[in-house]
Amino acid sequence: MAKSLKHDTYSMEIISMDILINIFSRLPIKSLLILKSVCKSWRSLITTPYFTNLHLRLNSPSSEKLLIFVGEDHSLYSISFDFPSFAPIRIPCSSTWERFSRRKTIVGSCNGLLLCICDESSVSEALLINPSTLPCKRVPKLQVPNNCLYLSYGFGYDTLKEDYKIVRIAHFLRASFGWETMDVSVGVYSLSSDTWKLVCNVVASPFGTPVSHNGALVNNHLLHWLVSRGSVGEHRICCFDVCREEWTEVKLPFIDTDVSYSGERDLGVLDGCLCMLITGGDVWVMKEYGVQESWAKLFNILDWCVIEPLNIVPIAYSNEGNEILLRKDMFSEVYWYDVSEKRVRNVEFRCLPKYRQVSVCIRSLISLCGTS
Structure with missing residues (x-):
């Protein structure tokens, strides 16, 4: 009888774990963070890579x-x-974050992880942080060459190796061609190995002069930069695949030349689609990735007092889908654009201290693997 009872108890433990995974994987992040404190076994379950990835996969569309x-x-x-x-809410970051008092810039986010760059004169360091679970990781330094003009960054996920990667592009001026032609050195950081490697060093750049400094991330692994080449300002979109670690070019939309190649432009991502804004207010979206014919003009911002002289980048739809959140880059002012009414309104946040930048990130449990 005792043996049977012991066997039944063991069976119930196995069944209970399956049931817990089924239930927990559908709960919001806030609830799971509370449940982590209930007991060691629940904490162990909720923090396993299997569970965190399962939760992300099941909840990503509605995160x-x-x-x-x-x-x-x-x-x-x-x-x-x-x-x-x-x-x-002020995010209580770890001491790793607090030790960096100098200027911090958000490069982008992927699956709930934020990449931030800390800059002070010639020093540039990267930090990874999960604002939901709070761990922060200081990324090892990659030496900046003495003749480097500036750095561009991107952050994405290698779906083949299940690894998060930072892409750093050091831009070099090719002296014989002035500003029209540049070389680059591309470094890729792997979170799983905690190391950098150079994937192309001082080669003919597909870039020219970057118009956008941070990579626009599509499908979690495709990073895009808008670049200008030649004295007439010919633009193109360069894409770096963090899985294959290779460059490709994404075709621009078919736009009237007089409109297309005048004024300022920038790239963004809206509802998972690559988008481009042109000074004058036109926002274009690539509805089917890689298909030039799928570029479609989404809307035009008519309120010129908002969009001039600085770029506006669309960053997210409202939960209802009737408004688009816009960010003005230099001062990070935030606006809602009503698609049906074609009106722009300023967004004021209650009790928010003065801020220098704003970005969008989903909640997730993704770990930074043994960080402080």
């Missing part, structure tokens, strides 16, 4: 989005898309 702000005090603040009228 809660966060607006992440970098304050003038170098702190991070978050506001939920679900409750935009609520006061912002």
Whole structure:
């Protein structure tokens, strides 16, 4: 009888774990963070790579989005898309983050992880942080060449190796051609190995002069930069695949030349699709990735007092889908654009300290693997 009872108890433990995974994988992040404190076995389950990836896969389409702000005090603040009228929450980052008091810039996010760059004069360091679970990782330094003009960054996920990667592009001026032609050195950082490697060093650049400094991420592994080549300002989109670690070119939309190649432009990602904004207010979206004919003009921002003289980048749809959140790059002012009414309104956040940058990130449990 005792043996049978012991066997039944063991069976129930196995069944219970399957049931827990089934239930937990459908719960919101906030609930799971509370459940981690209930007991060691639940904490162990919720923090396993299997569970965190399962939760991300099941909830990704409906994941809660966060607006992440970098304050003038170098702190991070978050506001939920679900409750935009609520006061912002200061993210209690680890000592790794706090040790960097100099200027921080958000490069982008992937699966709930943020890549931030800390710049001070010639020093440039990268930090990875999960604003939902709070761990922060200081990325090893990659030497910046003495003749480097500036750096571009991107952040994505290698689906083949299940590895998060940072792409750093060091831009060199080719002296014999002035500003029209540049060379680059491309370094790729692997989170799993915690190391950098050079994938192409001082080669003829597909870039020319970058118009956008941070890579626009599509499908989690395709990073895009808008570049200008030649004295007439010929533009193109260069794409770096973090899985294959190779460059390709993405065709621009068919636009009237007089409109297409005049004024400022920038790249963004809207609802998972690559998008481009042209000074004058036209926002174009590539509805089927890689198909030039799928570029479609989404809307035109008519409020010129908003879009001039600085670029606007669309960053997200509202939960209802009737408005698009726009970010003005230099000062990171934030606006809602009503698609049906064709109106722009300023967004004011209650009790939010002065901030220098804003970005969008989903909530996730993805780990930074043994970080402080």
